[in-house]
Amino acid sequence: MDRPTRSPDLNLIEHIWDIMSRSTDQELAHALVNMSFASLSKGRKVAISTLGVLTAGGAGLALVLHQSVKASDLELHPPSYPWSHNGLLSSLDHASIRRGYQVYKQVCAACHSMEYLAFRNLVGVSHTEEEVKGLAEEIEVVDGPDESGEMFTRPGKLSDYFPKPYSNPEAARAANNGALPPDLSYIVNARHGAEDYVFSLLTGYCDPPAGVSVREGLYYNPYFPGQAIAMAPPIYNEVLEYDDGTSATMSQVAKDVCTFLRWAAEPEHDQRKRMGLKLLMGSAILIPLVYYLKRHRWSVLKSRKIAYRPPK
Structure with a gap:
């Protein structure tokens, strides 16, 4: 009778047991990794290699498709502009904030609201x-009721918020062909790219490229998602006349209103950096002092040995 042959799996198990009995943990792990792949058949090696290549290729293809959807050939990402307030210790340009408020008041306020900003917020920032008070008194505010229960109008005061161009969102949509102008109070923080995006959007209007058609009532802007925007080009050269005599070019107007919107979204900008500078200056004094106490005072007490000597 023929002797039964040993299966390859049994030989593999005995080989693993022999390695485990004669190797350290590190040597064992290295040997098992090498042996597990080397012991496979040629067909399995080819299958595992093919699976790895397909997995890596699929991941790369998914990444490329994601990037192509995120940024198509017709949609541009805003470039990074050297804003004067981007430095760690740089403050906002308050003269630019004042001009930016003038741009908002004369250009943007016709469609966009800033319902979270009150007139008192401008005091000490851009205006006295x-x-x-004079700016607030230019508007009429509905207040009341009075003693007879009737509503009345009064001149605005410091505690009043900026007036809204429309009474409700439905009226805003009806006046803008169904598009709702967003509130600008926090628009810089609400858009990817912050003020870079707003600046590029305001100055990026152009004619659509060949083969691209834009529906009537929309305007082509490569920085806007979808490239078709309902807002007409809001600014152009000499769209207004600055009170301080600054030349009102398109880029200057866009820069000033972006600086104003940055302040509106982050009014604590200058105070935050001022507090950070104070913290750094205080740390420069405290850290060496704490190091000296730890290294030269506390370490002596910590390492001191107390020995008890019983009386004789």
């Missing part, structure tokens, strides 16, 4: 208190 008397100037802001």
Whole structure:
């Protein structure tokens, strides 16, 4: 009778047991990794290699498709502009904030609201208190009821918020062909690219490229998602005349209103950096002092040995 042959699996198990009995943990792990792949048949090696290549290729293809959807050939990402307030210790340009408020008041306020900003927020930032009182008194605010239960209008005051161009969102949509102008209070923080995006959007209007058609009532802007925007080009050269005599070019107007919107979205910008500078200056004094106490004072007490000597 023929002797039964040993299966390859049994030989593999005995080989693994022999390695485990004669190797350290590190040597064992290295040997098992090499042996597990080397012991496979040629067909399995080819299958595993093919699976690895397909997995890597699929991941790369998914990444490329994601990037192609995120940024198509017709949609541009805004470039990074050297804003004067981007430095770690740089403050906002308050003269630019003042001009930016003028741009918002004369150009943007016709469609866009800033319902989270009050006139008192401008005091000490871009205008004096008397100037802001004069700006507030230019608007009529519905207040009341009075003693007879009737509503009345009064001149605005410092505690009033910026007036809204429309009474409700439905009225805003009806006046803008169904498009709702967004509130600009936090628009810089709400858009990817922050003020870079807003600046590029304001200055990026152009004619659509060949083969691209834009529906009537929309305008082509490569920086806007979808490239078709309902807002007409809001600014152009000499769209207004600055009170301080600054030349109102398109780029200057866009820069000023972006600086104003950055301040509106982050009014604590200058105070935050000022507090950070104070913290750095205080740390420069405290850290060496704490190091000296730890290294030369506390370490002596910590390492001191106390020995008890019983009386004789």
